[in-house]
Amino acid sequence: MRKPDKHTIACILFAAGAAAVGLMTDDAYYLQVLIFIGINTLLALSLNLLMGYAGQISLGHAAFYGIGAYTTAVLSATYGFSPWLALPAAIVMAMAVAYIVGRPTLRLTGYYLGMGTLGFGMIVSIVFREWHSVTGGASGFVGIPPLEIAGFAFDTDRSYYFLVWAVVLFFFLLSRRIIDSRVGRALRAIHDGEHAASAMGIDTARMKLHIFILSATMASLAGFLYAHQVYFISPETFGFMASIKIVTMVVIGGMASIWGSLFGATLLTILPEWLHAFADYEMMVYGLILMLVMIFLPQGLTRGIIDLYESSRKKHDQ
Amino acid sequence: MSSKNKHRITAIIAGILTAACLMLASPAGADSAKDPIKIGGIFSVTGPASFLGDPERKSMTMAIDQINEAGGIDGRMLEAVIYDTEGDPSRAVMNARRLINRDNVTAIVGPSLTPTSLAAVPVAERARVPMISCAAGNRITEPIKPWVFKTAQSDIHAVSSIYKHLQENDLTKIAIITVSDSFGESGRDQLIEQADDFGLELVVQENFGVSDTDMTAQLTNIRRAQPDAIICWGTNPGPAVVARNIDQLDIDIPLYMSHGVASPRFIDLAGDTAEGILLPTGRILVADILPDDDPQKQILKDYIEAYETRFQEPASAFGGYAFDAINLLAKAMKGTDGDKNKIRDNLENIENHVGISGTFNFSETDHNGLAPDAFVMVRIQDGTWELVD
Amino acid sequence: MQEFLQYFFSGMTNGAIYGVIALGFSMLYRSTDLINFSHGEFVMIGALTMVTLTMGFRIPVLPAIIMTTICVAFLGLLFERLAIRTVRRPEPIVLIIITVGASIFLRGTAMLIWGKDAYAMPSFTPHPPIDIAGARLLMQSIWIITISVLIAGSLHFFYKKTLAGKAMHACAINKQAAWLVGIPFKVMILLAFGISTGMGGVAGTIIAPITMPAYDMGTMLGLKGFCAAMLGGLGSLWGSVLGGFLLGILEALGVGFISSGLKDAMAFLLLLLVLYFRPGGIISAVSVKRF
Structure with a gap:
């Protein structure tokens, strides 16, 4: 039997830790925070595949998050479908939109790609706001039902916590497999130099489109999980600032790092809760933290802290 | 290389587990008669709707101080715990959870906006905590949700x-x-x-x-x-x-x-x-020129004076939403010793409460409690407000 | 006709604003390859400083504009020196996040200084709206349009005729080569930041009378300005001005003939179309191969 690799061990440890936390804590507030961390981790991971590994920036990723949330909301609340039927619909919807938008957009590079995805994100969030009869408009969509499977409803915080983190874990393992596969190597080749990659025989356009679609699917799934947890959605959750926040999670956590996504999502979810003590200074402090982290640890906190730790240990050893 | 990698992964896992454990350290909460009654506030203190949230926060603390100076509720003091949503519905959900599960509040005032309120409604409903929203949208109290009230006049x-x-x-x-x-x-x-x-x-x-x-x-x-x-x-x-x-x-x-x-x-x-x-x-803008027999005149003048001396800025109708909410709660809390079910029932039975936004008459079918006469029509004339009719 | 003219005036006013902001983006990009996502916040600071100087300290308009521009440009210099230059690994994505962080920081600081309310200030010259064939144009709009074109003109002059401008252009083309011929590129980057944010400050001062400035006005203005810069061609000065006017006029026509709710969506749709079919912008100054 093949010896399990380090990532698998880390995932098992992580799963055990997550399960222990889920079983031990009774505080619904913590569970709620952890659920949001899980959803944000999924978002950050989805964008990290696109941005960290394939090097394609997206400033409109929250659009797919919103597409997932609104598709399931409309199907399950307005038309009364089971959420489990709405789930594939949300995924197909995100994939279709990603395909249509991705084909022309991914031809762009650099800031142009950033602006293209930003424009797409803005259009989607305006559609959520203005398509009043379907989406409930600016004041939001109410009455999304809880998830249910064979008579068991995921309506408690604990059950939902396990659901979210099981999904996150699944995508951790899946991402690792993709990254370590031929596809992953191709993606990194695209990141390092698109022309070189295509000269090596990689179909860069197709590869980028595929990772974009996968990324959109994951974001849409995160939207699905969000909608059935909060029971309410409104356009600003999926607007421009949300897209920027996802990018920030990826960069702060560490690009091209699966664990970095977890770290970035955790930090950016908890930080506002901590900064609450600063009251009116909160916004200022938040901006300052972002800047300082990027100035001094441009590789992201995960790598940055490890590097600091290792260099201090080296000094200590000498 | 491999040992370096192992260290990295161990370090990350250790970090995450420590963070999780730290978060688990929940505060000890004891409930004795001497403890203050906590009331939660969720407002858009910063962000685009800060013109609502900021005076609401100030008015809430002011109303609570006034009640405490007058001896509190049945001898127990009130304590405000206020969080900012920045107008973000997900933050409103987290704030509501935090207030209910961690701060053990007896009731919630806010949020300030329709979307943030609609997001917090399911949380308050499931936890069975009375919530008095300060937002204008009709959808907050229509259809009626047992635990949700609102003080802002409806559109x-x-x-x-x-x-x-x-x-x-x-x-x-x-x-x-x-x-x-x-x-x-x-x-x-x-x-x-x-x-x-x-x-x-x-x-x-x-x-x-x-x-x-x-x-x-x-x-x-x-x-x-x-x-x-x-x-x-x-x-x-x-x-x-x-x-x-x-x-x-x-x-x-x-x-x-x-x-x-x-x-x-x-x-x-x-x-x-x-x-x-x-x-x-609402009548607050025209408090000075209201006829003397208007039932709201005195309370409006008191509120404006207290607010303006304390915060050195003009009082607005927006702060009044939170001020009313606290006073309604205080009324409903008398004799309940913090029992949420009783507070809810009392709230629903409040009649003829004269507040900043109007005269409240809550009932099983009306959780806003204001009549059309909560509004007066005014015209802007020579840089100030003038009653029409 | 009268209505069409009115839409056109409305578009020209907004377009000139977008144009000046777009100039700031383009100018910085041209010299440093950087997009400053906090540019909108410098515009906001310019507008609020202008309000304070003219309303609070009763300083006349022209000196107030100059003082504001200097203040904002100085802030830009500080920002470059303290945040941008100290970055350990100046990759584009890292710089984007830093400027996003700076925008949040500046917004938070402005909120503490000026509070959360909007301000009003009178037009530069008290003149009633001008009637042209039944359509009405504000005097302030004429100021805005004139000053925007003046700024674009002087930038053009700066790049073509002055030594510093030519040196800056050389840095943009190739940093190493510029350094070899003795151009201090660090100073040039600093200067580019100062000019770019200073232009943001001017934009703020001229729009203050018509926009009711508040601490949170910067984000949308920055976004629209960025959009205009992309439309016209990032890096092209006249392209940015043109992109601004185009965006403003199309928005106004969109409101007039289609729907006011979808106005912003149309602006971004137009942007996507330009990116797909003519990615260098309408006036493409550079090939789309940077980053």
Whole structure:
């Protein structure tokens, strides 16, 4: 039997830790925070595949998050479908939109790609706001039902916590497999130099489109999980600032790092809760933290802290 | 390389587990009769809706201090725990959870906006904690949710006040221009819905963005439709731009605004172009010129004086929503010793509570409790407010 | 006709604003390959400083504009020196996040200084709206349009005729080569930041009378300005001005003939179309191969 690799061990440890936390804590507030961390981790991971590994920036990723949330909301609340039927619909919807938008957009590079995805994100969030009869408009969509499977409803915080983190874990393992596969190597080749990659025989356009679609699917799934947890959605959750926040999670956590996504999502979810003590200074402090982290640890906190730790240990050893 | 990697992964896992453990250290909460009763506040203190959240936060702390100075509720002091949503619904959900599960609050006041309130509603409902929202949208209390109340006047009444005034002045063709956020949208829905009841014809509807700086294009469309009156629904600064642009285009028909601009700031912003604008507002703006027999006159004067001496800024109707909410809660909490079920029942039975926004009469079928007469129509004249009728 | 003219005026006013902001983006990009996502916040600070100087300290308009521009440009210099230059690994994505962080920081600081309310200030010259064939144009709009074109003109002059401008252009083309011929590129980057943010400050001062400035006005203005810069061609000065006017006029026509609710969506749709079919912008100054 093949010896399990380090990532698998880390995932098992992580799963055990997550399960222990889920079983031990009774505080619904913590569970709620952890659920949001899980959803944000999924978002950050989805964008990290696109941005960290394939090097394609997206400033409109929250659009797919919103597409997932609104598709399931409309199907399950307005038309009364089971959420489990709405789930594939949300995924197909995100994939279709990603395909249509991705084909022309991914031809762009650099800031142009950033602006293209930003424009797409803005259009989607305006559609959520203005398509009043379907989406409930600016004041939001109410009455999304809880998830249910064979008579068991995921309506408690604990059950939902396990659901979210099981999904996150699944995508951790899946991402690792993709990254370590031929596809992953191709993606990194695209990141390092698109022309070189295509000269090596990689179909860069197709590869980028595929990772974009996968990324959109994951974001849409995160939207699905969000909608059935909060029971309410409104356009600003999926607007421009949300897209920027996802990018920030990826960069702060560490690009091209699966664990970095977890770290970035955790930090950016908890930080506002901590900064609450600063009251009116909160916004200022938040901006300052972002800047300082990027100035001094441009590789992201995960790598940055490890590097600091290792260099201090080296000094200590000498 | 491999050992370095292993260290990395171990370090990360250790970090995450430590963080999780730290978060688990929950505070010890004991409930004795001497402890203060905690009341949670969720407001948009910063962000685009800070003009609501900021005076709401200040008014809430002020109301609680006043109650405590007067001896508290049955000898127990009140304590405010206030969180900021920045107008983000997910933050509202987290704040509500935090207040209920961690701070063990007895009741929640806020959130400030319709979307944040709608997001917090399921949390309060499931935890069975009384919540008094400070937002305008009708959907918060319609349909009735057992644990959710609200103190801000509904758009329904604001619209009917304007429409009644239009009817009395024989203006039948109206144009509406609304801001594209939840406030404007909720107003637009009501404006469209009630137009038929008052025999009015909506000839044109326009929108403007929250941060738009020029509305002459929309107003040109409105002018082309030749309405008898224009109704603008929004919060500062958009409506002030509309007022200026109407002046620029020399459109000479009556202009109505919503209660969203019912603050002295609007007159500052619109300057001379504010002259002659009509709007429905709570009585707070016209407290000075109210007749002496008005039941609200005294409480309004007291509130304005207390607020202005303490915070050195003009009082507005917005802070009144939170002030009313706290006083209603205080009334409902008497003799309940913090029992949430009893507080809820008492709230639902409050009658003739004279507050800042109007006289509240809650019932099983009405969790807003205000009648159309919570609004008066005012006209802006010589840089100040003047009662019409 | 009268209505069309009115839409056109409305579009020109907004367009000139977008244009000046776009110039700031383009100018910085041209010299440093950087997009400053906090540019909108410098515009906001310019507008609020202008309000304070003219309303609070009763300083006349022209000196107030100059003082504001200097203040904002100085802030830009500080920002470059303290945040941008100290970055350990100046990759584009890292710089984007830093400027996003700076925008949040500046917004938070402005909120503490000026509070959360909007301000009003009178037009530069008290003149009633001008009637042209039944359509009405504000005097302030004429100021805005004139000053925007003046700024674009002087930038053009700066790049073509002055030594510093030519040196800056050389840095943009190739940093190493510029350094070899003795151009201090660090100083040039600093200077580019100062000019770019200073232009943001000017944009703020001229729009203050018509926009009712508040601490949170910067984000949308920055976004629209960025959009205009992309439309016209990032890096091209006249392209940015043109992109601004185009965006403003199309928005106004969109409101007039289609729907005011979808105005912003149309602006971004137009942007996507330009990116797909003519990615260098309408006036493409550079090939789309940077980053």
